[in-house]
Amino acid sequence: MKALIYRGPGNKEWADAPKPTVQKSTDAIIKVLKTTICGTDLHILKGDVPTVAVGSILGHEGIGIIEEIGPGVQNFKLGDKVLISCITSCGKCPNCKKGLYAHCEDGGWILGHTIDGTQAEFVRIPHADTSLYPIPPGSDEEAMVMLSDILPTGFEIGVLNGRVKPGDTIAIIGAGPVGLSALLTSQFYSPSEIIMVDLDSNRLDIARKFGATELVNSADGRAVQRIMELTEGKGVDVVIEAVGIPATFDICQEVVKPGGNIANVGVHGKSVELHLEKLWIQNITLTTGLVSTNSTPMLLKSVAANKIEPKKLVTHRFKLNDILEAYNVFANASKEQAIKVMITND
Secondary structure, eight states, rough: EEEEOOOSOEOOOOOOOOOOOOOTOOOOOEEEEEOOOOOOHHHHHHOOOTTTTTTTTTOEEEEEEEEEETOOOOOOTTTOEEEEEEBOSOOOOOHTTOOOOOOOOOSSSSSSBBBBBBBBEEEEESHHHHEEEETTTTTTTTHHTTEEEETHHIIIIIITTTTOOOTTTTEEEOSHHHHHHHHHHHGGGGOOOEEEEEEEEHHHHHHHHTTOOEEEEEESSSSHHHHHHTTTOOOEEEEOOOSSSSSHHHHHHHHEEOOOOEEEOOSSSSSSOOOHHHTTTTEEEOOOOOOOOOOOHHHHHHTTTTTTGGGGGGGEEEEEEGGHHEEEEEHHHHHOSEEEEEEEEO
């Protein structure tokens, strides 16, 4: 089969790879129908995730059809169309029993990380019964791919960790796929104001269409001043960091109001400076996290009911054989006006 293979920092190759086989009784082999590229994949290619071994197949998002199952798989059968969760869960370990699937003792984020991932013609899914979701008949396939990772990530690590409440003023730093997912799902809780911050005017325009009430272009370095002006000097109740660099984390520390929440979602490859000398007296809450995807069943229902439309995040479409071109577009998102790229295996 063909797959996107990691060849070390800065290097990747679309090449032949062995087709995966069932290794344990709880495995399923999935023919990938659609997949996508995540910002985390770009972090891997930059060398920010040294736990990814050279020679690994990248990718942790997608949908597909079950082609083979182990004898221990009970919830699915051959031919079922399924959503692949970015998080693998055994469902039995202490962390899984607490709903902390991200830290499953025999799973967590392993696809495209410590085992081969979804940017291939086929992928092996361990613990299939608790790591796959049936796709409701008639569902939009592109919308389903957004439920693999970015939508639950923005919701769980941004909105839920940030404890967004009705009437809150929130700021989302970064209008990329995850930041926009946080924007979409924060509206479940009716915040009074959603301030979207980004360097890219195109992404800010999209954020406006998705429900942002105020836009701040941070290219001039005055994002903090502008947010404080918009909030009459008070700051925001919740600030969601969705970029993963020191400069955007600094903005969060400057604009959170007393008693507020900083919800860090971004993947950080470098240290940040935590200003406890200012924050210790502010009664703020700072959260971080890796998505557990325990919200996926609820989000599936919300998408099926047209309460949110994550398909709108897809801006570019490619064939699987053109995945290198898709990477070039996604890596130059501002120039290409890209949000999410959809990759189809025909």
